[in-house]
Amino acid sequence: MLLEVEGLTKTFGGLLAVSRVSFRVASEEVVGLLGPNGSGKTTLLNLIAGALHPDAGQVRLDNRDITALPANARARLGIARTFQLVRTLPKLSVLDNVLVGRLYGRDGSGLEAARTESLSLIASVGLRDKAQSPASQLTLTDQKRVELARALATRPKVLLLDEPLGGLNLTEVRAAVAMLRQVRTSGVTVVVVEHNVQAVRALCDRLIVFNYGQTVVEGGPDEVLAHPAVIEAYLGKSSGSNLAAFS
Ligand SMILES: Nc1ncnc2c1ncn2[C@@H]1O[C@H](COP(=O)(O)OP(=O)(O)O)[C@@H](O)[C@H]1O
Ligand SMILES: [Mg+2]
Numbered sequence: 001m002l003l004e005v006e007g008l009t010k011t012f013g014g015l016l017a018v019s020r021v022s023f024r025v026a027s028e029e030v031v032g033l034l035g036p037n038g039s040g041k042t043t044l045l046n047l048i049a050g051a052l053h054p055d056a057g058q059v060r061l062d063n064r065d066i067t068a069l070p071a072n073a074r075a076r077l078g079i080a081r082t083f084q085l086v087r088t089l090p091k092l093s094v095l096d097n098v099l100v101g102r103l104y105g106r107d108g109s110g111l112e113a114a115r116t117e118s119l120s121l122i123a124s125v126g127l128r129d130k131a132q133s134p135a136s137q138l139t140l141t142d143q144k145r146v147e148l149a150r151a152l153a154t155r156p157k158v159l160l161l162d163e164p165l166g167g168l169n170l171t172e173v174r175a176a177v178a179m180l181r182q183v184r185t186s187g188v189t190v191v192v193v194e195h196n197v198q199a200v201r202a203l204c205d206r207l208i209v210f211n212y213g214q215t216v217v218e219g220g221p222d223e224v225l226a227h228p229a230v231i232e233a234y235l236g237k238s239s240g241s242n243l244a245a246f247s
Contacts, residue, residue: 001024001025001026001060001063002025002026002027002029002061002062002157002158002189003024003025003048003059003060003061003158003189003191004022004023004024004025004058004059004060004063005021005022005023005024005044005047005048005057005058005059005060006022006057006058006060007020007021007022007056007057007058008020008021008022008044008047008054008056008057008058008059009021009054009055009056009057010040010043010047010052010054010055010213011055016212016213017040017043017213018040018043018044018047018054018213019040019212019213019214020056020057020214021040021044021057021210021213021214021215022057022215023208023215023218025158025189025191026189027157027189028187028188028189029189029190029205029206030184030189030190030192030203030204030205030206031190031191031192031204031205031206031207031208032192032193032194032200032203032204032206032207032208032221033045033191033192033193033194033207033208033209033210034193034194034195034200034207034208034209034210034224034230035209035210035211035216035233036211036233036234039210039211039212039213039233040210040212040213040214041162041193041210042084042162042193043213044210045081045160045162045191045193047059048079048158048160048191049071049074049075049079049081049160050066050069050070050071050072050073050074050079051071053067053068054067061074061077061078061079061157061158062077062157064077066079072104075104075105075106075154076104076105076106077106077157078106078154078155078156078157078158079156079157079158079160080101080105080151080152080154080156080158080159080160081151081159081160081161081162082144082147082148082151082159082160082161082162082164083147083162084162084163084166084193086140086143086144086147087147088135088136088138088143088146088147088150089135090134090135090136091134091135091136092134092135093131093132093133093134093135094122094127094130094131094132094133094135094138094146094149095115095118095119095122095131095132097135097146097149097150098118098121098122098146098149098150098153099114099115099118099153100150100153101118101149101150101151101152101153101154102114102117102118102153102154104154105153105154105155105156106154106155106156106157107155117153118149118153119131121149121152121153122149124149124182125145125146125148125149125179126145126175126179127142127145127146127149130142140167140168141168141172141175141176144164144168144176145179148161148164148179148183152183152188156188156189157188157189158188158189158190158191159183159188159189159190159191160190160191160192161180161190161191161192161193161194162193163193163194163195164176164180164192164194165177165194165195165196165199166195173196173199177199177202177203180192180199180203181202181203184203190203192204197225200221200225201221201222201225204221205220205221206218206219206220206221207219207220207221207224207225209224209227209229209230209233210233211233216229216230216233217229217230
């Protein structure tokens with residue numbers, strides 16, 4: 001199994017943000033994490049990436065316990081991520097942002113090879129003409145492309161995406177979904193937090209739904225999205241089963 005989390009638990013003060021969460025992700029699988037705001041999805045990605053350490057539980061990559069490793073060590077082992085609120089290196093050019101990923105990721109190469117590979121990734125996310133622009137001058141959707149290219153530049157075994165479509169307009173969402181389908185086709189294993197149900201359906205092999213830090217339902221997209229507990233988790237009991245509002 002490529003990625004396994006077992007009994008992961010994280011509290012902030014008295015708040016139980018992630019509570020005994022366990023799941024497995026096979027190589028080349030694309031798994032979607034759903035759940036209302038505050039249900040612990042970002043915290044879970046932080047625990048997998050090593051930005052946070054759990055109070056209990058384990059994270060394993062390729063059957064190796066990586067729970068005690070810091071984020072940079074996990075990146076070198078093949079865990080890459082993007083952020084819910086984009087985090088580029090604003091003063092650096094697009095190229096340098098992606099180069100950072102290539103140089104500090106898995107099996108780092110020499111500078112010239114790294115530049116060539118970075119430029120190719122930049123082209124693949126549609127930013128060929130902006131390679132020399134400072135990241136701060138880009139629109140949100142282009143900054144998200146930089147983050148994706150930087151994450152891919154590390155040659156990840158597992159790519160963690162936190163709301164990759166958040167804040168994008170309809171046209172931008174379509175382009176982003178097409179790009180993520182390509183990532184999927186290239187064989188990268190992905191764990192993606194996303195609210196856009198159509199996109200989740202188009203991208204994911206399997207969905208896991210969280211509420212109050214716990215797993216509610218897990219399974220194939222059709223099965224999970226039709227599940228009463230999922231509708232309830234998003235809308236609350238009183239709202240009834242209004243799937244239109246959910247999507
Ligand atoms: N660094 C933090 N310090 C304190 N509370 C936090 C922190 N990060 C998240 N939380 C809390 O943990 C819960 C889960 O948050 P989060 O993982 O961001 O949820 P989601 O990504 O599903 O919206 C929320 O109640 C949130 O306020
Ligand atoms: Mg979040």
